[in-house]
Amino acid sequence: MTHYLLRRVLLGVVQVFLVVVGVFLLTQALPGDAAVTIAGDNPDPAVIAALRDQLGLDRPMWQRFGDWLAAAAHGDLGTSLTGPRSVAEVIGSAAGPTLLLASLALVLLVPLSTGVGVLAARREGGRLDRLITSTTLGLYAAPEFAMAILLVTVFAVQLGWFPPTAVGGSLAQEPGLLVLPVVVLLLRPICSLSRLVRAGMIEAQRSPYVLHARRLGLSPARITFAHALPNAAAPAVQQLARTADWLIGGVIVVEAIFVVPGLGTTLLEAVSARDLPVLQGLALIFASTTVLVNLGADVAARVLSPAAEAHR
Template sequence: MTRYVVQRVLLGVVQVVLVMAGMFFLTEALPGDAAVTIAGDNPDPAVIAALREKLGLNESAWHRLVEWLANALHGDFGQSLVGPRSVTDLIATAAAPTVLLAGLTLALLVPLSVGLGVLAAHREGGRLDRIITSSTLGLYSAPEFAMAILLVTVFAVKLAWFPPTAVGTSLTSNPAVLVLPVFVLLLRPICSLSRLIRAGMVDAQRSEYVRHVRRAGLSPVRVRLAHALPNAVAPSVQQLARTVDWLVGGVIVIEAIFVVPGLGTALADAVAARDLPVIQGLAVVLAATTVLVNLTADVAARILAPAAEAGR
């Protein structure tokens, strides 16, 4: 296990460095540069030349890449081109709402998905199984933005049960503002995870291993939860990892609809303002998050079902 973890960590480091280098050269390929952006709409050539000298833009791209990578390894992504804030401080501020939304969603997602999957698999083909399967399939097919707009229209505008957006309020001081975004974020992941767990439970309950445990005289509940469930959950860990990655880095639409000042909103604002240091910093954070989440998922799957993982 130790050797496997070390190999995955080294591979993850290489992946993050390649993403950082790729992001740097992609932004280098864009027309204009940071000096032109800072100079404004009516740039003075002398001012632009001075800014280029100050920012080190006259150095070669490779020299600036090495310098940027060295600074990034120490958590320094430079200064934002819009305002006097550092990129690290801006990302840290924007990450708090996104992490809060993702954390609440995950805290509800795991138990609800496991519970629905186990219930559906308890009596395969029964009424409850058909209800859960058809409901999750229907909800999964609905786009998040459409569900978000529908929920805002009904529960925020018509019924006034929840705030429609997070404008003018704090997510922690007014928890009601989190209800609709978290519900929308839960819809598709809970459908996919519960169906995967149901399929895994059905396969596990038919396996020779579980049949042997039943012959040993264990109670049906213990057979399902202590023996069938770990093997059923293992294939869903990778899907959970993809869900976490999506929650942290792909909630731009949800944050835009509910005006949540998270990483998605920060990325959209940075793209609109051509704030390249912020875009680069966010790309590094999202890449590192993806690598870390997938590493954790692979290790967890190997622990839950070592025989299945070893055979891959």
Template sequence: MAAARLRRALRPRRVQRRRAGPPAGVRRHAARPARRGRLPGVGVRRLPRGHQPPRGRRLGRRAGQHPRLGALRQGLAGLSLPRYAARRALVGAGQVVGVATVVFVLTEALPGDAAVVIAGDQPDPARIALLREQLDLDRPAWHRYLDWLADLAGGDLGVSLVSQRPVAGVLAAGAAPTVLLAAATLLLLVPLSVGLGTLAARREGGRLDRALSAAAVGLYAVPEFALALLLVAVFGVRLAWLPPTAVGTGGDLLSRPAVLVLPLAVLLARPFCSLSRLTRAGMVEAMRAEHVAHARRLGVPEPRLWLVHALPNALAPVAQQLARTTDWLLGGVIVVEAVFVVPGLGTALVDAVTARDVPTVQGLCVLVAVTTVTVNLAADLVAFRLAPRAGAAT
């Protein structure tokens, strides 16, 4: 018996292994049960029987997460379209007044005046003084500025100092060719850039995508006047396929449609590069969004994914870029009209600056400012409707 006790005393004791607990100072938390209505471990809400998931454009509006529109969506949440339009219209009116003031100050700073230009190469001081009195150029500048603003508020742009014609008539005479070039450029630009940008996004990394990228980079680096001179030298002079200038049309460009080909090619080059690349990038980014992937899992057809769920999110920044493109067209048309001898507003502006015809210059600048503000307002309203917003009142 003593030997048995000795063996039990010398037998090694079993050590019970304990599970490794949390570090000192850290409380042990019980596993949280899954929330009611959600699948455990999955962040998707369980849909009840008979519930149909949102289809069509509603899905893109609810779950759209376009990063380019985050600031717009946060700033416009809870703002209705009429209130937003009224706010933007007030801002645009202030911008037009600011542009008119800057233009008046700059034209007053020009050396000489219309009286000196009308007097000729050997002006008589008495005749110059008489002309200044007749043209109201002897009055203080701030008097003429207030009178001009009052007339401008009533829709009167003044009278040309050189031709003594109403400025509105001068602008109307040269507006037809300019409006025709700008409208034709926009009508061709939108379908071409959006269509090719979408095709390049669908074939990301393919031949069309690489060719479009190379052409966009190459054309965007060429200035407008250089491209215009190159096209005139190649297609107008050397090959003689197209008329190099619009001389002989009398301002009616539609009587010879071939005259429009080269000017439209120059005006389309740079805007097409920027808009097509922006559309391509927006479509690629939109197709990688979570709501598009969820719609694909629900069995939405691929064309509907591109046209309904991805394209609206990609078009909002394109609409704003199109407004900036329209601003650029107002300056590009002047260069194109000078190269191709088109009797439009660009030619009228150059002639007015040369003759120191201040009312005509001011009227042209105000017209450009009003057009720019109107186009940007329209683009902002389109982006307002296309931007996915949480809780926005419509």
């Protein structure tokens, strides 16, 4: 396990570095830069040249990236090009709403997807199983923005049950603002995870150790949750990690639709303003989060299903 962890950590460092390099190069390929954005309605070449000199954008590309990388290695992500705030401050002020949405989605996702998957597996081939399967397939095929627009139209505009956006509101003080965004974030992950749990549970229920537990006269609930479910959970745990990765992109879409002032909105604003330090800081955080979440999921899968890992 120690050798495995060391190898995965080293691979993760390389992956994060490649993501940061890719974001830097792609941003450089975009038309314009932060100086042009700041100049705005006064696109005087002399003004733009002065801004580029002030922001350090006139230096060679490799030199700017090297300076940022050296500073980032010491925990300094630089300063935003469009304001006096540091990148850490910009990201820190926007992280709260994003973490709140993602945390709520993950906390609700695990019991809901597990419950739906177990319920479908225990009714394999029945009407309830077919209903759950067809519903999850239909919901999974619908993109997030389409479901968000549909939910806003029905529950916010027509019924008036929830606010349509978070404009002028506080997520901490008005829980109703969170309902529709969290529902949109949950729809597709519940579909994918519940189907994995269902498939794993069906296979586990036919395994020798579950059949032996039934011969011993153990209760169905104990067989399901103490014997079958832990062995069926390994693939679902790995999918949960991929879902956490997906939530990063999903949160960006949801925040844009519901006007939530989180990391997704900050990312869009940074792209629009060509604010390279903020983009690089966000890329570093997103990539590091992805690597750590996947590493944790793989370790959990090895612990939950050591026999399966031993044959790989």
